[in-house]
Amino acid sequence: MLSDASQKAVDLKVVVVGLGYIGLPTAAVIARTGASVLGVDVTASVVDTVNSGRVHIEEVDLDGLVSGVVARGSLRASLQIEPADVFVIAVPTPFADDHAPNIGYVLRAATTVAAVLKPGDTVILESTSPVGTTEKVRDLLASLRPDLKVPGRVAGGEQADIAIAYCPERVLPGRILVELIDNDRVIGGITPRCARKALSFYRRFVRGACVTTTARAAEMTKLTENAFRDVNIAFANELSLLADTMGVDVWEVIRLANRHPRVNILQPGPGVGGHCIAVDPWFLVHADPEHSPLIRTAREVNDGKTDHVVAQATALVTAAPPGAPVACLGLAFKANIDDFRESPALRVAETLAARFGDRVRIVEPYAPALPKTLADAGARLIDIDTALETCPVMIVLVDHDVFRSVPLDERAGKRVLDTRGIWPDQPRSIAGREPLRMAS
Missing domain, CATH: 3.40.50.720 (NAD(P)-binding Rossmann-like Domain)
Incomplete structure (x- = not known):
């Protein structure tokens, strides 16, 4: 007989929207806990590849993990979304020629999720996003689903029907499967209650520390981490230009x-x-x-x-x-x-x-x-x-x-x-x- 915790993991239904370099490893890691995971992607070849137990990206040990969880029935892929308990959005956020961020993929993913939301669900944005994007997702869900009480949009002491949070990845290509589990996570909720609900989800598969904050702080934290690295690399690259000039x-x-x-x-x-x-x-x-x-x-x-x-x-x-x-x-x-x-x-x-x-x-x-x-x-x-x-x-x-x-x-x-x-x-x-x- 399964323990209560094991049965809870089996009963959990998760949808991961986007099966790219972050979405597919994340879906596979969650599926390994025993949850039932559906990966949704807009590319038919990606869906077919995953459903055959294979991978379309190169990442250490990912092929074996995906093969295993697909064979056990814990992970499958589809072009169509289905109802679930937790929705993880992991789609690209590119920028335009003028470096203006494009969150169109995020909003389209949120629109897809809105169609199947029900009270008690959690929506988590993992895509690296400009500060304020999670609030835009919240506003979009509120406009598409007026029947649901959305966090930050309820009056008085009413409780929201759903939870919305932001939790960016912090992984290095080549070590994604290890770092998805071992690295600390920053979880930003639209409300503290949202952050706590997302925290309970990540605790299922993350061994690192999970720290809760606001959605805006979490969004800026992710951008700050990469801007810090960019500035430090720029110093090294500028030194190399000076060295060329000076013959050193x-x-x-x-x-x-x-x-x-x-x-x-x-x-x-x-x-x-x-x-x-x-x-x-x-x-x-x-x-x-x-x-x-x-x-x-x-x-x-x-x-x-x-x-x-x-x-x-x-x-x-x-x-x-x-x-x-x-x-x-x-x-x-x-x-x-x-x-x-x-x-x-x-x-x-x-x-x-x-x-x-x-x-x-x-x-x-x-x-x-x-x-x-x-x-x-x-x-x-x-x-x-x-x-x-x-x-x-x-x-x-x-x-x-x-x-x-x-x-x-x-x-x-x-x-x-x-x-x-x-x-x-x-x-x-x-x-x-x-x-x-x-x-x-």
Whole structure:
């Protein structure tokens, strides 16, 4: 016989709207607790893939987990929403060309949820969102379901029929399943009662501390975390630009500076990518441009670093023998994952392919095929061994482990632009000769 707690977990019905890089792992982790989870997505191929027990994204151990919970019947996927006890919204929140945040996906997801809401349900927004978005979800639900008492919209001592909260993820690609469970969570409720109800849900699968606050504070906390990281990366990237001008090895400077007990400079790169750090700071800037000059400058420095790398790479390719193939190592926004969202490496490769066409070779061990932009430009996907055998020019854009493992003797004589500092032993420029290694 099941214990009361186990029976309660089995009886819980959860809908996760959005089966992307966060939604699918979240759905699978919840399903592992014994809850009945329905993942809803707008893409039929995603639904079919999940229902077959497979995954459409690369993440450590996710395939095995999804296969297991689907086989047990704890997780299934659909294009259509169904009634449940808890609704988790995990859809994208991109920005427009002017960096204005687009919460259209969130509001459309909330509209879908509204159709099946009933008293006692909990709605949780996990999508990274501008401050005030959870309140907009609340207002939308209130307008669509006037029959329900919505939190923050009830008079006197009346209790709301539903709970609405905000709880952003704090995970690192490649460690999502571990960090969904172990990391602390900030849970912001429309009311304290909403926060407590969401807290009881996360306690089912989160081992980290769960701290409750207001929805607005939780929204700003998530944006603050990523803006903080962006500012620190911008300092490292700006140092790399200064080092180029001054003829100094930025990697050595950072290594030496970090010997100071109160200094911890991050590593520079070709820019900043991913759906979080490259996007979220703009939500703060857009909300209050007057009081966010530092955050804006950090975004501009990191975006400008990509332009700098493009210029360096273009100069290196132009100086190479006519027609010589060029290897771009990596397209992902960080090491050892298949996520190309907002990737500076992809942007560099696309720019080079647009200019140099079929001279460009792409080495990306996490891509079964090239993105259409690169394929249409004439670029070709090859492996690292072929690149080392055939390409005299190497441009390191991502620090995948397989690239780090290449010894010096296999790189001898190559013209290298190492934007990640993974090959510190690569010969440096010699006065009066063309540089073989360029710092970024």
